[in-house]
Amino acid sequence: MIEAYELTKVFDDFLAVDRVSLSIPAGSVLALLGPNGAGKTTTVRMLTCILAPNSGRATVAGYDIIEQPERVRAQVGVLTEQHGLYERMKAVEYLDFFGRVYRLEAAERRRRALNLMERFGLTNALDKRLGEYSKGMKQKLALVRAMLHNPPVLLLDEPTSAMDPHSAKLVRDAIIELQRDERTFLITTHNLTEAQQLADKIAIIRSGRIIASGAFEELARQFVGDPVMELRTAAPFNGLVKDVSDLVTVESSGDDWIRYRTTDPYSINPALLRRVTGLGVDVVTLAPVSQTLEDVYLQVVKEDEGVPANGERGG
Amino acid sequence: MASAAVKTVNTGTIRPGVWAQFRWTMSNALIITRREVRDSFRDWRIIAPIVILTFLFPFLAQFVAGQFVNYVTGFGAELIGERTIPFLLMVVGFFPISISLVIALETFVGEKERRSLEPLLSTPLTNTELYIGKTLAAMIPPLVSSFGGMAVYMGSLVFGELGWRPQPMLIVQIVTLTTVQALVMVTGAVVVSSQTTSTRAANLLASFIIIPMTLLIQGESAIMFLAPDAESSTGIGALWAIILGMVVVVTLLLRVGNSIFNREELLGRTIDQLNLKSAVRRIWRHMRMVDATGRPARSLVEWYRGGVFASLGRVKTAAWITIAVFLLALAAGFALGQTPEWRLTLVATGSLSETATNLGQYMNISTQLGGFRFILWQNARILLAATLLAMFSFGVAALVLTPAVYVVLGYLFSQVLLSGVNPTFMFAGVLTHGIVEIPVIVIATAAALYLGAVVTKPPKGMTVGQAWTAALGDTIRIGIGVVLPGLVLAAAIEAYITPRVVLLALGGG
Structure with a gap:
């Protein structure tokens, strides 16, 4: 049109x-x-x-x-x-x-x-x-x-x-x-x-x-990387990052949560859940962290200004 | 919300046939006019003066006319009293139309300022329809008031105590003058509005309209009092001439307005900023460029080939018009010389040999050098003045100033022929250097005409500003590349060679 x-x-x-x-x-x-x-x-x-x-x-x-x-x-x-x-x-x-x-x-x-x-x-x-x-x-x-x-x-x-x-x-x-x-x-x-x-x-x-x-999803993937997943456990668990490091690369973590990126959530997420529950840890949620157009927009503008893309890009 | 297709939509399609197209254009324009007029009549600042000037002022004028006639009659000057009556009729008509300037500025630049123009520009209406619609809207209320006021004034004089019986043609002239004056002001206001983005700036620039109009009214008043043909049944000749001149001005202003009143011009300009540096840079670039991409010339030969000749090509039409006007001027001068009251008594043939002797004495280097300088300066300043004036007169001044010489030449030629003198010496005196000078003057005049007239119809794809800048670049290029060297050569020939050729033609030596 x-x-x-x-x-x-x-x-x-x-x-x-x-x-x-x-x-x-x-x-x-x-x-x-x-x-x-x-x-x-x-x-x-x-x-x-x-x-x-x-x-x-x-x-x-x-x-x-x-x-x-x-x-x-x-x-x-x-x-x-x-x-x-x-x-x-x-x-x-x-x-x-x-x-x-x-x-x-x-x-x-x-x-x-x-x-x-x-x-x-x-x-x-x-x-x-x-x-x-x-x-x-x-x-x-x-x-x-x-x-x-x-x-x-x-x-x-x-x-x-x-x-x-x-x-x-x-x-x-x-x-x-x-x-x-x-x-x-x-x-x-x-x-x-x-x-x-x-x-x-x-x-x-x-x-x-x-x-x-x-499309928004395309731009998000291109400029802010693959979707970020967040896993929350029922109680603090020391050593979680280390125990799942062969499955995912953890980007950030807290006492009872980790965030990681994946290009293949269909196979990675069930495997991760199996691993964590196998360790006796109760999982509260496993969900994608929502990406907003604002994130995409700011990243696009930043890159256009010549500011080097930060490590978050890609995945 | 999803709805059936709308039955009729204005697609702006050209209707078959000129008349059908005209009706379509006018009907679209009148949609704008109706809205604007209705809007004007809602504004008490417009209504109040219109009512006063239509219904109160004519009675005041009629009272003044009666008093004045009685007063001057007491001194035996009835004629002055009689001529005051049509003069006041003109004033009664003029006052309301002065409002048209205010409405026009408000209609065009006011709407631009309030940002209500863009939705209108987004509709299928053409630029011409918008322009006509708005021009009519600015003219109708003041003209209605003006005609109403004049009718009230005349009615009170014709049917009142004075029993005025005017020449019908004089009334026609005053009504016509009022109408063309309103048109000049409105069309001028469009041009002014296009150059500004605020009503404040437009009001300041409006003095370019109101001052000449006031001077014109003063001139018309003087004519009405002093014209020997004031009682003529065909009207006052000088007023017809003014009407004709105004019609020419209106035509030019309408053309300029129509080319300026386009979406690009109206929305492209956002601030009233004079960017002299940028303008000079563009003119400089245009002067040097040798092709459409703007590539500058690498050598003088390339500059002439790709630049100067291209500029000459662009002024070709203007050059033909100039040649036609020069020939007309020559013919007019010749015809004038044929009328008995303009005839000169030329010297007898015997004196020509004396002239030849004097001319021979004139042939010394110092005088010739002085002559060269004088001739060069004289030609150059006339052409420069013609170019400068052409910029402010849509090119008309170029076709008035320079052809004046040809009127004189035609006149002199007719006198020589009438006196039975062999005209060879005249040909020798004109054509020797004229071979160079005349084409140079034609080219310079054509360039000035092109520069002035380009704003009335910019080339397709160019704004008025771009077209004018480009034309100025062309004019300067022609001036430097052709006119200046040509004038130097012509002045040298005129100072050093022409006198000798004339001397030979006169039989001296």
Whole structure:
């Protein structure tokens, strides 16, 4: 649904986006992560045909961003970094205006607007002037605007940044639901938990370059190594590390726990359990230590900065 | 949430046929206009002056007109009183349209400042539709107020005590002037807005619009009082000329606005920072480069081959336009010389030999060196002035300043022919150095025209800033590579050789 190949954007002498390639199939979510000024918004603007790339090419919903900009924009719903509402208008007028711009029929724009406002809990605010909306309500209305014409592709810049937890969940649920309906999403966010939760694929951009890209599990394996397992015993047990050293390489340990990495948990974990119980030690838990996108992100950025990877990598 | 496909979506598709496309464009533009106008009418800061200027000010103006007519009539100066009435009509019309400048700045840069522009730019609307929509939105409320105010003023004068019976054409002229003035201000405001990111900066730059407009209004007022054809049924000639000039300005500003009002320009600029160092570096790079990759020339020959000739290729169209204008100027000068009131009484043939003697005496080295310097400086400064002025006039100044010489030449040529004098000496006096000088001036004028006009339609894929920087690089390259050496050569020929050739043509020696 979105195919970008070596998109590059230069502002005067500043290289904002440097040969960015992305591939987002229909019905999937890509989270574009990166520090402020990394080139996320510029990439989104190029995919929305607001900015023209200096080189490279891309298609969105099958349309070329250089040759068919109006067609691309018709297929895309955009939530911009700043919600940018017309504060003197009422929500109903605002959505009607955008519905007209997208040439929706009168009944259709009314129906879509009401459905979406209801979906995001804004029905009571339909006749309120937008200047009176709270920050979160404005963000939700901007999202409603982006979805109004039922676009197959949604480009969302920080979709839940100003929202309370309940509203943020509403938005995440909406994204998941739309994804099932074969909608394609590109989300830029600083909320790594949200990105991990929603995205099928992560791309990390820094200084205009994509420095890592793939599914979370792939990135985790690549940058923070194989999953770490933790074994906890019922009571402190001296010499455990030594007794299992031929099976696993213990990375860290305490009085009643050890952590190790394994590429083959299916054979190593049962063997380890057998060994430990054979030693008469009661096992409380054997579980993987969860890896977070934050770990991956920080490691990717650290490596890109030229800081040598620490010993945790690999396995 | 999953819903059925939406029935109609604006895909921005080109509609078959010019008329259908026009209707589609206008209907999209009017969606913007309606929203903006409605928004404007919700702002009391816009509503209040519009109401005052539409319904109160005309009555004040009508009262002033009545008082003034009575006052000057007491001194037997009825004419001044009569001419004050249309003058005040123009003022009544102008005051409301001055608001259009404020609305335009608010509509364009204000929206950019509030960041509400980007969602609009993400829709399928084309740049032209957005531009037309916003331009109309900035014009409609002030023009409605202006026309309303004028109607109220005229109504009170025509049906009131004064029983004013104006020349209908004068009213047409004032209404037309008001409309084109509003257009100039709005289109100018778009250009100003594009160069700024804040309304504060835009308001500062707006003085570039309001000051010339004020001066123009003063000029129009003087014309309305002093024009000998003020009572003519065809209107005042000078006002038609101003209207025509304004239409040209509006056309140019519309072109500039349409090229500037694009997504790239609007969102590419984030701060009002003058990066002189970067600009100079880009111009320098463009001056030296010999291919599209920006590779600098390694030798003078390569610079001429890949650089200067490439620049000359880019100003080719401008050069043809320049040649056409020069020929027109020559013809205009010649035609002017044919009119009896412009005819000169030329010296008798006998005096030409005296001229030849004087010319012979002039042929000494020191005077020739002085002549060389003078000619070089004279040509160079005219071309430099034309280039500088062209930058601020979309190239128009280049086509006004330099062709003036050709009007004079055409005129003189006609006088020589009319006097029965053999024109050979004139050809000798012009063409000897003109073989070099005329093409050089054509090229220099074309480069200046290109530099000024490039902002009205930047080459595809370039922003206005990039196009202008590149054009400046081309102009400097042509200036150094062609114009300067050409002017030196032409001045040398004119100082040292032309007088001798003229002398021969006059029969001296």
